[in-house]
Amino acid sequence: MTRTFAPVAVRAVPRDVRARDDGRRPTASPTNVVLIGPPGAGKGTQATRLARWLSVPTISTGDMLRRAVRSGSAIGLAVKTVVERGELIDDAMMTGIVATRLAESDTHTGFVLDGFPRTVEQAVALDGLLEQRGDLIVVELAVPEGAIIRRLGQRRVCERCGRNADPLSGTPPKDCPCGGAFHQRPDDAETVIRERLRTYERATRPILDFYRQRRALRAIDGTQAPDLVTAQISQVIDAVFDHAAS
Numbered sequence: 001m002t003r004t005f006a007p008v009a010v011r012a013v014p015r016d017v018r019a020r021d022d023g024r025r026p027t028a029s030p031t032n033v034v035l036i037g038p039p040g041a042g043k044g045t046q047a048t049r050l051a052r053w054l055s056v057p058t059i060s061t062g063d064m065l066r067r068a069v070r071s072g073s074a075i076g077l078a079v080k081t082v083v084e085r086g087e088l089i090d091d092a093m094m095t096g097i098v099a100t101r102l103a104e105s106d107t108h109t110g111f112v113l114d115g116f117p118r119t120v121e122q123a124v125a126l127d128g129l130l131e132q133r134g135d136l137i138v139v140e141l142a143v144p145e146g147a148i149i150r151r152l153g154q155r156r157v158c159e160r161c162g163r164n165a166d167p168l169s170g171t172p173p174k175d176c177p178c179g180g181a182f183h184q185r186p187d188d189a190e191t192v193i194r195e196r197l198r199t200y201e202r203a204t205r206p207i208l209d210f211y212r213q214r215r216a217l218r219a220i221d222g223t224q225a226p227d228l229v230t231a232q233i234s235q236v237i238d239a240v241f242d243h244a245a246s
Ligand code: AMP
Pocket: 039, 061, 062, 063, 065, 082, 083, 084, 086, 087, 088, 089, 090, 094, 114, 115, 116, 117, 118, 122, 187, 196
């Protein structure tokens, strides 16, 4: 199957990445990618693009929890209030959810994780889940607080399917192609965003040191145009495999 990576409206993207239309060459080991960054750093957008390029699944814990809340399942009922307050679900429950997903066979050639790990305890648990399953490539999307608050204040998502309204389309459309209505996520309200950013600094930022110490971390400027961010992450991934092959 042909893997395509064809970002639109690319500016200042290295030619070999922009022109790539043959997919990344197959690698012997799985491509396990983790995206880390504050809420609104663009992890979801980048995870979707990278997963398509790499032909691996995206595992977005925020999406999984929101789907559970929408469906009214037992997990959804248990997490609803915590998610809407912008607080973290406890490590044991999150690790259980991710362990179940990683046990599915489509993840064995790799995955792009968005939203997990979010604490050092979760990072340690992830190591345990991935024993014998190849290394992690951890990418930090760095975006300053002011830009996050602006971005999330403008974000609108479909209340039915969770799709983001295109932020570049000027006035966001009221309705999603699936027929649901676009609305502001309860946890994107400004007071909740500030709580989520505090949580990121306190609980999640220490993970960066955890991965930095073992040289698994690469930082990318997440304020750049999304296509440029995608191109830079794909270069990071290629460089890791080129290095491993040399
Ligand atoms: P996100 O869409 O990744 O910003 O996640 C939305 C919300 O889901 C977060 O604010 C948390 O309440 C919850 N959540 C998602 N992933 C995790 C995780 N790994 N650990 C704890 N809570 C999480």
